[in-house]
Amino acid sequence: MKFLTTNFVRCPISKCDNSLKAFPLQYKNCELIQEELEFNPEFLANILDRLNWEAIIAVAGDLGNDSLPPTKPENVDPKDPENEQLLKDLHTLLIETQITEGEMHCGECGHIYYIKSSIPNFLLPPHLV
Amino acid sequence: MNSHSEEEQRMISVEDPALREQIYVHTVYNEIAPHFSHTRYKQWPIVEEFLKSRTLGSIGLDVGCGNGKYLGANKNVYIIGSDRSDQLVNLAYTNNSKIQSFSDTLVADGLKLPHFGNSFDFVISIAVIHHFSTPERRIEAIKHIISKLNVGGEALIYVWALEQQNSRRGWKEGMPQDILVPWVLQKNKKKKNRNDEDQEGTQEEEPETKMRYYHLYKKGELEENAEAAGAEVVRNGYERDNWWAVIKRK
Ligand SMILES: C[S@@+](CC[C@H](N)C(=O)[O-])C[C@H]1O[C@@H](n2cnc3c(N)ncnc32)[C@H](O)[C@@H]1O
Ligand SMILES: [Zn+2]
Numbered sequence: 001m002k003f004l005t006t007n008f009v010r011c012p013i014s015k016c017d018n019s020l021k022a023f024p025l026q027y028k029n030c031e032l033i034q035e036e037l038e039f040n041p042e043f044l045a046n047i048l049d050r051l052n053w054e055a056i057i058a059v060a061g062d063l064g065n066d067s068l069p070p071t072k073p074e075n076v077d078p079k080d081p082e083n084e085q086l087l088k089d090l091h092t093l094l095i096e097t098q099i100t101e102g103e104m105h106c107g108e109c110g111h112i113y114y115i116k117s118s119i120p121n122f123l124l125p126p127h128l129v
Numbered sequence: 130m131n132s133h134s135e136e137e138q139r140m141i142s143v144e145d146p147a148l149r150e151q152i153y154v155h156t157v158y159n160e161i162a163p164h165f166s167h168t169r170y171k172q173w174p175i176v177e178e179f180l181k182s183r184t185l186g187s188i189g190l191d192v193g194c195g196n197g198k199y200l201g202a203n204k205n206v207y208i209i210g211s212d213r214s215d216q217l218v219n220l221a222y223t224n225n226s227k228i229q230s231f232s233d234t235l236v237a238d239g240l241k242l243p244h245f246g247n248s249f250d251f252v253i254s255i256a257v258i259h260h261f262s263t264p265e266r267r268i269e270a271i272k273h274i275i276s277k278l279n280v281g282g283e284a285l286i287y288v289w290a291l292e293q294q295n296s297r298r299g300w301k302e303g304m305p306q307d308i309l310v311p312w313v314l315q316k317n318k319k320k321k322n323r324n325d326e327d328q329e330g331t332q333e334e335e336p337e338t339k340m341r342y343y344h345l346y347k348k349g350e351l352e353e354n355a356e357a358a359g360a361e362v363v364r365n366g367y368e369r370d371n372w373w374a375v376i377k378r379k
Contacts, residue, residue, distance in 0.1 A: 005233045008188070008209060012243040023245070038229050043205055046186020095231055113243075119222055121215065122237040129147070129241065 001120045004094040006059045007051050011106035011113075012122050021107035024055040027062035030102030030115070037095050041078035041087045048076055048090065060093070068093075136340060137309050146262045153309065153342035154260045155213050161312050161339055162216035166196035175368055176255055177202050179285045179375070187250040191232075192239050192274055193257030197221025201230035208232040211242065239270050246276045252284040256371070259288040259344045262307070264354070267344065271358035275378050283363060283377050286355070291345035293370045300345060309340040346372050 006024055016022035053072035060068050076083050104113040104120065113122055133141065143149040158165065180202040183189065187206040191199055194210030195217050210225070212218050215236050222234045237243055239257060252274050261267045274284050293300045314337040352362050355376045365374035 001235070002231075002233045004207065004231070005209060005235070008245075008248070009235070009243045010245060012237065012241040035226065037231070040205070040231075043186050043207075043231065047188070047207060050186075050188060117219070117222075119215070119218055120235045122211075122235060122241070122243040123213070124238070124241060129238075 001099045001115050001118055002095060003059070003063075003097040003099070004047070005120075006099075007055055009104075009120065009122070011109060011111060013106070013109055013111060013124065013128055016106055016108040019108040022109070024052075024059050025104035025113070026107055027059055027099065028103045028105060030063055031100045032063060033098050033100050034092070034096050035098055037091075039088060039091050041084070044087050044090050044094070045076045045078040045083075047094070048073065056094075063097075063099075065093075133305055134309070137305070137307070140309055140340075140342060141307065146266055149262050150260060150342065153262075153340060157312065157339045157341045158214040159216045161314060162196075162214060162220060164314055165312070166217065166220045169196055169198055172198060172202060173255070173287070173368065175366075175373060176253060176285060176287070179251075179253065179283075180206070180208075183251055188248070189251040189253070190242070190244065190249050190274075190277060192242065192252060192254040193260075194218075194221055194234065195255075197224050197232075197234060199253060199255070200225045200232035200234070201228040204230060206231070209244070210234045211237040211239075213238050240266070240273055242273060242277060244277050247279055249277045250279055250282050252277060252282070253286075254284065255287045256289065258286060258351075258354075259346060260342060262342055262344065268354050268357045271355055271360060271376070275358060275360050275376065278378055280378065283375050284360075285373065285375050286351065287371045287373045288346045288351055289343055290367065290370050290372050291347045292367075296370050298370075302347065304345075306345045306347065308343055308345065310343050312339045312341055313337065314339060348372070 010023040057068050098118055099115050100118045102115045140153055183203055183206045185205040189208045191208050191210040194212050197210050200208050200210050210221055218234050218236045225232055254274055258267050258270050261270050291300055291306055351372045351374050355362055359379055360376040361379045363375040363377055
């Protein structure tokens with residue numbers, strides 16, 4: 001599971017739909033790896049606009065990284081060499097960092113979803129469907 | 130071919146549609162996953178074209194992604210592929226990590242996707258909706274898909290057609306629409322017919338034949354379902370034994 005994906009998943013249980021505590025999920029007991037992937041600054045600049053930065057910070061914190069800027073970098077021009085380092089750092093974090101094993105806890109209902117062999121599983125037991 | 134087989138009667142008599150799909154869809158896909166995946170590597174032209182025309186940095190979903198063959202169709206977009214079958218998602222994950230794609234994979238049910246509504250630029254769901262075994266659930270699945278789209282976002286949906294006179298299956302109008310389709314698990318199969326995407330054979334008594342449930346869509350039905358789900362049909366058509374439609378939220 002790429003770090004990026006943590007910004008796009010939340011608890012699928014209906015009663016958590018409108019809860020502010022159901023996103024982001026809380027990441028616990030996680031194992032990480034870095035997997036090298038092509039750097040695409042234009043792609044990253046576009047994706048950056050779409051991110052919920054507070055959730056990025058929260059999940060990074062869960063995973064032991066407290067070094068992110070507190071506010072989202074805005075209007076990042078991917079062609080400006082000054083932004084290269086920032087975009088490279090984002091690439092390393094969002095695209096290359098993968099959670100291979102771990103737990104995702106819903107802050108609203110407490111349900112735990114598991115990540116195994118890099119694949120998060122959101123299937124619900126029958127009584128919760 | 131004009132009426133239901135005994136096994137189909139048994140399948141129809143399972144009252145709970147979710148249980149019916151568990152038995153006749155999900156269990157089967159997990160059992161046939163490696164073999165099934167082996168036959169699914171070609172991208173269908175309209176799907177490929179749809180994905181290639183998404184803009185740089187677009188964010189999308191592939192609901193029922195199977196072995197993930199579309200996840201890298203456009204290297205400039207990010208797709209979260211999900212499927213009920215953990216075995217197929219394993220294969221999708223492996224395939225996706227080999228191709229330098231930004232996309233990702235997860236296990237989820239198409240009726241309970243773990244995503245916010247209103248947040249994706251596009252969705253594809255290729256040959257999946259026909260596995261839901263009541264009209265209500267098929268409409269619900271489409272509703273769920275379009276709820277994830279941004280305003281203006283588009284979903285591309287494919288379903289198997291009842292009208293397949295020209296395929297070797299020969300189904301046509303008037304035949305039963307809720308059927309079981311055999312999948313023959315060939316254990317030491319090496320040579321493969323390149324034009325053959327499905328492997329439904331004739332050896333029905335063979336212990337390795339697995340039956341999958343399908344609802345075959347007749348002409349106009351996909352569009353009706355989409356409208357009942359609150360979607361607007363943008364364009365639609367028929368390709369290779371399938372009905373397809375690009376839809377968006379009204
Ligand atoms: C015919 S395959 C198509 C796979 C892929 N979309 C492709 O085009 O090759 C149907 C897929 O739908 C998945 N599926 C069936 N019911 C599902 C559900 N309720 N939720 C998610 N996936 C489902 C199956 O596990 C299987 O991977
Ligand atoms: Zn929850």
